[in-house]
Amino acid sequence: MNSRSFHRLLIAGVITLGLAMGTQARAEDEAADAFVKRISTDVLDTIKGDKGMRSGDIARVVILVDTRIMPHVDFQRMTASAVGPAWRQATPEQQKRLQDEFKILLVRTYAGALSQVSDQNVFMKPLRAAAEDKEVVVRSEVRGGGDPIQLDYRLEKTPGQGSGWRIFNLNVLGVWLVETYKSQFSQEINAKGIDGLIESLAARNKSNTKKG
Numbered sequence: 001m002n003s004r005s006f007h008r009l010l011i012a013g014v015i016t017l018g019l020a021m022g023t024q025a026r027a028e029d030e031a032a033d034a035f036v037k038r039i040s041t042d043v044l045d046t047i048k049g050d051k052g053m054r055s056g057d058i059a060r061v062v063i064l065v066d067t068r069i070m071p072h073v074d075f076q077r078m079t080a081s082a083v084g085p086a087w088r089q090a091t092p093e094q095q096k097r098l099q100d101e102f103k104i105l106l107v108r109t110y111a112g113a114l115s116q117v118s119d120q121n122v123f124m125k126p127l128r129a130a131a132e133d134k135e136v137v138v139r140s141e142v143r144g145g146g147d148p149i150q151l152d153y154r155l156e157k158t159p160g161q162g163s164g165w166r167i168f169n170l171n172v173l174g175v176w177l178v179e180t181y182k183s184q185f186s187q188e189i190n191a192k193g194i195d196g197l198i199e200s201l202a203a204r205n206k207s208n209t210k211k212g
Helices: 003-019 032-048 058-072 075-083 092-114 177-211
Strands: 121-124 135-143 149-158 164-172
Touching: 032 058, 032 121, 032 135, 032 149, 032 164, 058 092, 058 164, 075 092, 075 164, 075 177, 092 177, 164 177
Parallel strands: none
Antiparallel strands: 121 135, 135 149, 149 164
16 A cells, blocks of 8 residues: 555544534433444534535544543543553653644544535444453444445443543554654654654644645
8 A cells, every 4th residue: 555545544544533522411321332422423413514624624624523522532642652652751741742732633634524524424343342341442433425435443441420432543544643753753752852853843733724
């Protein structure tokens, strides 16, 4: 698979990850696959009915992503996993900056991807998990607008107030999103350290903002 093909598949995966995290409904008693299916359908319908988002209003899509999608992501876990062993060596201030910049990077990526949604539909595969499992893999397939794309999600069941399923990783054709960033981040850290990674992420986010 060439880099361009992988990029298209990754973007498609990001679209569906965004769809799979859309509304802020609680899911304490839902199975993980039912949770993903329900909110996927809700958000797909919202996007399809919003002319502004479908016409490329990035500011509107960014608001959607930040308010309705990000609350369903375990960002600390995602960032720590992507940064790797260096996360434990980072100061609390560095960890906060890494998490903030990583969130901006993904919000902008989701916003650009969601603005391309047209007629995609999500189909769930059978869930292979026990009722008491706290971490599961949900498998799905996106159909419409091209060849079907197989997607897997890693979710965790969080206890206590605000409990429910939270997504902390996504697999596109055998490639986990966190691991993809982990490889990139490792190179930055080895070359320039934690502060160098933070500066690189900040520069990338600034460039993405200018490009709209």
